[in-house]
Amino acid sequence: MQFSLTDNKSIQKVIDGCLKNDRASQKSLYKVLSPYVYPICMRYGSNQEEAADMMQEGFIKLFRNLGKYEFTGSFKGWCGRVFTNNCIDFIRKKPKLYIVSDENIKEDVSFDISALEKMKVEDLLSVIQTLPTGYRTVFNLFIIEGYGHKEIADILDISEGTSKSQLNRAKKIIQNKIQLLNKQENLRIANL
Amino acid sequence: MEYNFEKHFSDKLKDAKLSPPDELWDDISDNLPEQTDGNASPTILRYGIAAVFAFVLGASSMYLYMNNTFNSESLISSETIEQEQLTYPAIFEKQKQAESDLAKNREEEGVKIVFHQALANSAKIREKRIYPN
Numbered sequence: 001m002q003f004s005l006t007d008n009k010s011i012q013k014v015i016d017g018c019l020k021n022d023r024a025s026q027k028s029l030y031k032v033l034s035p036y037v038y039p040i041c042m043r044y045g046s047n048q049e050e051a052a053d054m055m056q057e058g059f060i061k062l063f064r065n066l067g068k069y070e071f072t073g074s075f076k077g078w079c080g081r082v083f084t085n086n087c088i089d090f091i092r093k094k095p096k097l098y099i100v101s102d103e104n105i106k107e108d109v110s111f112d113i114s115a116l117e118k119m120k121v122e123d124l125l126s127v128i129q130t131l132p133t134g135y136r137t138v139f140n141l142f143i144i145e146g147y148g149h150k151e152i153a154d155i156l157d158i159s160e161g162t163s164k165s166q167l168n169r170a171k172k173i174i175q176n177k178i179q180l181l182n183k184q185e186n187l188r189i190a191n192l
Numbered sequence: 193m194e195y196n197f198e199k200h201f202s203d204k205l206k207d208a209k210l211s212p213p214d215e216l217w218d219d220i221s222d223n224l225p226e227q228t229d230g231n232a233s234p235t236i237l238r239y240g241i242a243a244v245f246a247f248v249l250g251a252s253s254m255y256l257y258m259n260n261t262f263n264s265e266s267l268i269s270s271e272t273i274e275q276e277q278l279t280y281p282a283i284f285e286k287q288k289q290a291e292s293d294l295a296k297n298r299e300e301e302g303v304k305i306v307f308h309q310a311l312a313n314s315a316k317i318r319e320k321r322i323y324p325n
Contacts, residue, residue, distance in 0.1 A: 021227045030217055038212040043205065052216055059220050116200050121208045124201075143198050144205055175197065 003028055005076045015066045026063055036076060037083040042125045043140050044087035046133060058086040084145060088155060091137050111175045115182035127177045135170035142167050 003010035017025025038055060045051035062082050069078055116124075128136055137156065141147045142163075147155070149163040156163070 021225050023221060023224075023227065026221070026224065027217065030220065034216075035209040035211050036207075039205065039208040039210045042210065048213075052212070052219070055212060055216060056220050056223060060223060063224065111197055113196050113200055116197065116204070119204075121204065121210060124205060125208075125210070143202050146202075171197065174201075 003032065005032055006074075008071055011069075011071075011075050015069065018063050018066050021063075026059075029063075030059060033076070033079055037080060039121065039125065040080060040083045041087060043128055043144065044084075044091060044137065046129055046136070054083075054087050054090050057090060058083040061086055088137070088141075091133060092156070094133065111179065112182070115178050118182065118185075119178065123181065124178075127174055127181070130177065131170055131173060135166050135173065138163050138166040139170035139174070143171075 003014050005011070014025050014029050018029060034055070037058060038051070041051040041054040041058065042048070045054050062079060065082065069075065119127075128139070131139065138152055141152045141155065142149070149160045149167075152158075152163045153160045
């Protein structure tokens with residue numbers, strides 16, 4: 001069964017099938033949707049295994065709640081929010097979420113945007129995964145999902161100040177790592 | 193600089209596409225509930241076979257049980273025959289008469305069979321006398 005994420009008729013058909021637990025419908029939705037929601041899980045998970053667990057939980061929740069989609073916005077966006085919320089729930093269940101990293105952070109980094117431009121999505125995701133869970137979650141919610149510090153504080157049950165400081169630390173760590181990877185790549189190319 | 197970093201990062205990852213490992217679907221489908229409608233024939237077939245099997249098993253056990261009950265009843269009744277003979281002498285007499293009639297008939301049948309066999313034998317003997325060898 002082939003379907004498109006923008007055609008409401010085929011979306012309705014797939015939703016009906018998924019609600020009846022029809023495996024063919026569920027698999028066709030998985031095939032089309034998974035490349036978009038897997039990066040979300042990779043951003044929030046600390047490694048591939050955790051991302052796979054988040055995917056599994058996310059799809060089970062999605063199949064169960066497809067009847068709640070009201071065709072008012074983009075189906076892909078709605079599914080993305082289901083996965084994002086699932087990832088946040090997953091992280092909130094984990095103990096010791098906000099342990100402050102003792103990693104040395106260089107404060108005076110002059111960041112070169114072109115280094116970021118050059119990087120592949122997979123490499124960027126790997127860099128994000130190296131962050132401590134708290135930093136990573138705040139970074140994702142602020143930079144990618146576009147939430148404000150007040151909203152993040154409410155979602156994660158932390159203070160606004162904690163959210164701000166964790167975001168700053170996360171950004172510095174990521175910038176340091178990107179610069180380092182960029183230097184290594186430049187050296188590798190020079191040695192060829 | 194900070195704004196640029198955040199915007200570039202967001203643009204790069206917001207609509208990123210990345211395929212998950214192939215085996216992930218197997219893990220997910222293993223944890224999904226059973227199909228409830230539509231292509232349900234395998235489920236119906238499975239339950240149908242189970243129902244037929246249960247019916248056959250039940251019927252044969254019932255047959256064995258009933259058979260056993262009747263046999264034991266006949267055994268019990270043989271023990272109580274004497275009591276019945278005393279309680280209902282007329283019925284017993286009739287039954288006895290019927291049994292002796294049956295035996296007589298069988299005896300007569302036996303005589304008839306013996307008579308027919310003798311007739312056949314004498315016919316063979318006669319035949320041999322008329323047409324020796």
